[in-house]
Amino acid sequence: MSILFTGRATGAAAKKIGLMRRFIMFWLNHARQAVASLGELWRTPSASVLTIAVLGVSLTLPATLHLLVKNMQQISSSFTQAAEISLYIREQTPDNQVQSLVTILQADPAIAQVIFVSKQDAMTEFQQLSGFGAALNYLETNPLPDLVRVLPKNTEPQAAQALLQRLSSERIVEVAKLDIDWLTRLNAIVSMLQQAVAIIALLLLSAVLLIIGNTIRLSIMNKKDEIEVMKLVGATDAFIQRPFLYTGVWFGIFGGLLAFLVVEMMLWWLQSAISNVTALYQSDFSLQAMSFSEFLTLLLIAVMLGLMGSYLSVRRHISAIEPTGP
Amino acid sequence: MLQFDQVSKSYPGGFVALDRISFRLEKGEMAFLTGHSGAGKSTLLKLISLIERPSAGRVLINDIELSRIKRSQIPYVRRDVGIIFQNHRLLMNHTVFDNVALPLVIEGFTGKEMVKRVHAALDKVGLLDKVRCLPATLSGGEQQRVGIARAVVNKPPLLLADEPTGNLDPDLSKDTMRIFEAFNQVGVSVLVATHDLGLVARMKYRTLTLKQGRMINDGLLQYQEPV
Numbered sequence: 001m002s003i004l005f006t007g008r009a010t011g012a013a014a015k016k017i018g019l020m021r022r023f024i025m026f027w028l029n030h031a032r033q034a035v036a037s038l039g040e041l042w043r044t045p046s047a048s049v050l051t052i053a054v055l056g057v058s059l060t061l062p063a064t065l066h067l068l069v070k071n072m073q074q075i076s077s078s079f080t081q082a083a084e085i086s087l088y089i090r091e092q093t094p095d096n097q098v099q100s101l102v103t104i105l106q107a108d109p110a111i112a113q114v115i116f117v118s119k120q121d122a123m124t125e126f127q128q129l130s131g132f133g134a135a136l137n138y139l140e141t142n143p144l145p146d147l148v149r150v151l152p153k154n155t156e157p158q159a160a161q162a163l164l165q166r167l168s169s170e171r172i173v174e175v176a177k178l179d180i181d182w183l184t185r186l187n188a189i190v191s192m193l194q195q196a197v198a199i200i201a202l203l204l205l206s207a208v209l210l211i212i213g214n215t216i217r218l219s220i221m222n223k224k225d226e227i228e229v230m231k232l233v234g235a236t237d238a239f240i241q242r243p244f245l246y247t248g249v250w251f252g253i254f255g256g257l258l259a260f261l262v263v264e265m266m267l268w269w270l271q272s273a274i275s276n277v278t279a280l281y282q283s284d285f286s287l288q289a290m291s292f293s294e295f296l297t298l299l300l301i302a303v304m305l306g307l308m309g310s311y312l313s314v315r316r317h318i319s320a321i322e323p324t325g326p
Numbered sequence: 327m328l329q330f331d332q333v334s335k336s337y338p339g340g341f342v343a344l345d346r347i348s349f350r351l352e353k354g355e356m357a358f359l360t361g362h363s364g365a366g367k368s369t370l371l372k373l374i375s376l377i378e379r380p381s382a383g384r385v386l387i388n389d390i391e392l393s394r395i396k397r398s399q400i401p402y403v404r405r406d407v408g409i410i411f412q413n414h415r416l417l418m419n420h421t422v423f424d425n426v427a428l429p430l431v432i433e434g435f436t437g438k439e440m441v442k443r444v445h446a447a448l449d450k451v452g453l454l455d456k457v458r459c460l461p462a463t464l465s466g467g468e469q470q471r472v473g474i475a476r477a478v479v480n481k482p483p484l485l486l487a488d489e490p491t492g493n494l495d496p497d498l499s500k501d502t503m504r505i506f507e508a509f510n511q512v513g514v515s516v517l518v519a520t521h522d523l524g525l526v527a528r529m530k531y532r533t534l535t536l537k538q539g540r541m542i543n544d545g546l547l548q549y550q551e552p553v
Binding site: 002003005225226229230231232235237323 | 375377387388390395398399401402403404405406409411415416417428429432433434436476483
């Protein structure tokens with residue numbers, strides 16, 4: 001396009017090339033500039049490595065916190081027993097009535113599982129676990145009641161509470177108990193942690209944005225002369241800023257990859273320590289690593305931050321550089 | 327091709343760099359712009375390359391007023407004007423080829439067409455054998471010629487040169503001027519700012535002389551042998 005000389009064929013537009021070919025060339029040019037930006041990073045290894053390391057560490061923290069919350073949720077969801085309702089049966093209730101209650105409960109759509117523990121079973125279990133052992137033999141009668149343990153389908157505190165109300169009105173049920181308080185507390189703690197993680201992540205991600213913006217600003221300042229020359233020979237701002245944008249994208253990619261590696265190494269390191277702890281609690285908890293989609297999300301966020309950081313910097317600083325004289 | 331119509335330029339603080347300058351450079355014409363340092367030569371070139379805007383008057387290239395050019399259009403105007411700088415302003419960490427190819431890359435040239443044009447431009451200034459060198463390994467005259475090749479590689483209709491011989495010895499200066507003459511002969515309009523009055527007078531081209539921002543001479547300069 002020539003503004004001054006209509007009809008003066010300039011640039012690649014002067015040659016008649018097909019739309020398809022131009023489309024291919026467009027992407028080819030972008031790929032070439034991306035590789036050129038990568039080469040630029042390669043030529044200044046110490047500065048690039050430092051920036052990437054800072055980005056990697058800044059991204060590692062939110063990623064780790066995310067995994068922490070994810071594993072916490074897994075733990076809390078494995079505590080469904082917490083929403084277990086214990087129905088203590090009135091003394092001297094005939095066995096057939098208890099059995100029919102169990103059958104009715106098993107058919108109830110709101111109930112996932114019903115376990116009947118007879119007073120004899122309860123006594124045996126108590127003897128084994130309590131440590132009183134033989135001392136219990138001196139009891140003349142078994143003081144323990146029959147027990148029906150009910151696992152609701154919906155373990156939400158409110159739903160469990162509603163079920164509790166319903167079951168406690170059964171005639172042969174003396175007391176119905178649901179340990180619901182600590183479940184609500186756990187839920188509250190998990191959601192508080194989630195919010196704290198969100199805030200910390202937001203802060204760290206803005207730090208990433210600023211770091212990339214500042215790094216790009218420095219590299220623009222370093223190339224001030226070059227940018228002036230390019231402007232003098234007719235480069236548009238868009239043309240000049242493209243390599244810097246690609247640099248930002250590369251920073252994002254490498255920072256994201258580094259964060260992923262650090263998180264993986266940390267998990268590997270903690271794996272044995274955590275399995276020791278969980279073994280002590282007789283839990284089948286296994287540490288959840290980053291899934292592939294989470295890895296992609298991390299990388300995408302890093303790249304977007306890189307692009308945004310460099311864009312903010314480039315917009316301000318490249319148009320501010322004006323050639324001062326021929 | 328290039329027209330100044332009552333153009334003035336004053337800087338903040340009241341310094342008047344150009345005072346009601348009017349002249350017209352025809353298509354295919356070659357002219358010199360002379361005057362002492364501070365006479366306004368650089369300011370005049372800055373107005374053409376849109377580094378500065380005039381305080382009053384009109385600058386026209388090909389009958390298009392430059393004041394109508396928006397900021398976003400400036401790059402496209404600069405592609406139509408080849409500029410040669412006194413300190414040649416090459417990218418020192420890029421090869422001669424990359425330097426000369428820069429205006430073409432900016433315009434979207436790729437591949438064989440670009441290589442062909444770069445080689446043609448370097449051939450015209452006699453530097454085809456230095457295509458892979460870094461500018462730092464070249465002599466001053468050669469660097470200046472790389473600058474010339476870069477200015478002409480996309481065949482601009484108008485060529486500006488700011489003190490192109492400022493750092494060169496007389497022989498090299500003469501060679502450089504010959505290169506400009508060669509471009510002029512193929513139809514390019516050339517405006518050369520220089521304070522090398524002896525050279526200007528020997529070349530016998532139209533000469534515009536500035537003094538303290540005013541045009542004091544427009545025409546052939548009479549050469550006086552220094553006593």
